[in-house]
Every structure is written in structure tokens, then in C-alpha cells.
Amino acid sequence: DTGVSQDPRHKITKRGQNVTFRCDPISEHNRLYWYRQTLGQGPEFLTYFQNEAQLEKSRLLSDRFSAERPKGSFSTLEIQRTEQGDSAMYLCASSSPPNTDTQYFGPGTRLTVL
Amino acid sequence: AQTVTQSQPEMSVQEAETVTLSCTYDTSESDYYLFWYKQPPSRQMILVIRQEAYKQQNATENRFSVNFQKAAKSFSLKISDSQLGDAAMYFCAWGGTSYGKLTFGQGTILTVHP
Numbered sequence: 001d002t003g004v005s006q007d008p009r010h011k012i013t014k015r016g017q018n019v020t021f022r023c024d025p026i027s028e029h030n031r032l033y034w035y036r037q038t039l040g041q042g043p044e045f046l047t048y049f050q051n052e053a054q055l056e057k058s059r060l061l062s063d064r065f066s067a068e069r070p071k072g073s074f075s076t077l078e079i080q081r082t083e084q085g086d087s088a089m090y091l092c093a094s095s096s097p098p099n100t101d102t103q104y105f106g107p108g109t110r111l112t113v114l
Numbered sequence: 115a116q117t118v119t120q121s122q123p124e125m126s127v128q129e130a131e132t133v134t135l136s137c138t139y140d141t142s143e144s145d146y147y148l149f150w151y152k153q154p155p156s157r158q159m160i161l162v163i164r165q166e167a168y169k170q171q172n173a174t175e176n177r178f179s180v181n182f183q184k185a186a187k188s189f190s191l192k193i194s195d196s197q198l199g200d201a202a203m204y205f206c207a208w209g210g211t212s213y214g215k216l217t218f219g220q221g222t223i224l225t226v227h228p
Contacts, residue, residue: 031214033215043159043205043216048214101209
């Protein structure tokens with residue numbers, strides 16, 4: 001049973017560029033979550049999917065952010081027109097019944113916007 | 115809205131000793147879950163322990179145990195026989211039965227001295 005994987009692990013981009021991150025959940029986990037974590041802080045919820053349906057989006061998820069999970073397996077998180085304030089660790093987690101409350105996290109993608 | 119507060123930004127413990135990390139939360143929900151996650155430096159978040167609010171019995175996982183006081187909305191983590199590998203940032207988190215997301219505290223950095 002492999003864990004949650006995320007790609008890339010690190011991304012450096014220039015302000016104004018678009019970036020896309022990928023998350024592969026634990027096999028057969030039907031829920032997938034995205035969080036953002038800034039240095040020294042706890043993760044903040046961005047959005048989550050149950051299968052392919054996006055069930056909740058945080059107000060942190062501005063119009064420049066979009067997430068998809070087209071086939072209910074992997075998910076992508078895209079940030080358009082990146083800003084320096086977007087620099088953070090982007091964490092993905094997944095969960096499944098019967099304990100859908102228990103989330104397992106991936107290693108994260110660290111984004112640096114120059 | 116739910117809030118989670120960890121009032122100890124940093125804690126330290128001698129190897130083989132016991133340390134307790136504090137967490138308080140606020141919610142109007144009656145049924146929920148509480149978690150402690152460990153995040154070693156530059157490594158991914160790992161689930162340490164999970165508590166179901168409707169269970170009065172405190173959860174235990176090997177050297178890790180919790181003191182769950184529902185009326186006081188308190189959820190502390192006790193680490194017994196501390197090991198060097200326990201050094202990490204520890205996050206307390208709240209999850210609701212009808213919510214997808216976890217709400218995290220600010221974290222406590224634990225240092226273990228040999």
C-alpha cells in the first residue's frame with residue numbers, strides 16, 4: 001500500500017507564471033484534500049473531493065486557483081498568475097471509508113515564487 | 115467555526131522522559147474527531163493518534179496517549195519514554211463528522227535532548 005504521492009516536490013517560478021501540481025492518493029481512497037502550509041504554521045484547508053466531485057472550497061481558494069479530479073483518482077491544483085504570497089507548501093491528503101475522517105498526507109510540493 | 119489552539123510554541127524534553135503537549139479547541143458540534151499529527155523537519159505529516167469524541171476512553175498508541183476532556187474542550191498528547199526520533203513539529207487537529215476538512219492548530223516544536 002503506497003502512500004500519497006505529490007509531484008513535483010519543489011517548484012520555483014517567476015511571478016505571473018502558471019503552475020500545476022499533481023497528487024496521487026492512496027489507492028482506492030475516495031476523498032482527496034488540498035491544504036496550504038506556510039512556514040511555521042499549521043496547514044490551512046483549500047478544497048476537497050469525494051470521487052470526482054469537488055464538495056467544498058475555502059475562501060482561501062481565490063479565482064486564480066483551480067483544482068480538478070477528473071476521474072476520481074489523481075488530482076491537479078493549478079495556480080494562475082502566481083504571486084509572491086502564493087509561496088508555501090501545498091499538501092495533499094486522502095481518506096476512505098469507514099474512517100473518512102482520518103487523512104493521510106503526502107510529502108507536499110514546496111512552491112517558491114520569485 | 116471551529117478553532118484549535120496550541121499555546122506552547124516550543125517544548126523540550128530529555129530522552130527517556132515524558133512530555134505533554136497541550137491543545138484546546140472550540141466547537142459547537144457534539145460529534146467530532148481529534149488528531150495529533152507529527153511533522154519532522156522537511157518530512158511529511160504523519161498521523162500519531164486519533165480520538166473519537168463520543169468515546170470517553172482516551173486513545174493510546176504505544177508511547178503516545180491522549181488526555182481528552184470533552185467538557186473542557188482539551189486534548190493533550192503525552193509522549194512517554196521520549197526518543198530522539200520524536201523531535202518534530204506536532205499539530206493538533208479537529209475534524210467534524212459532517213465536514214471534510216481538518217482544522218489545525220499552530221503547532222508545537224518538540225526538541226528531544228540526548
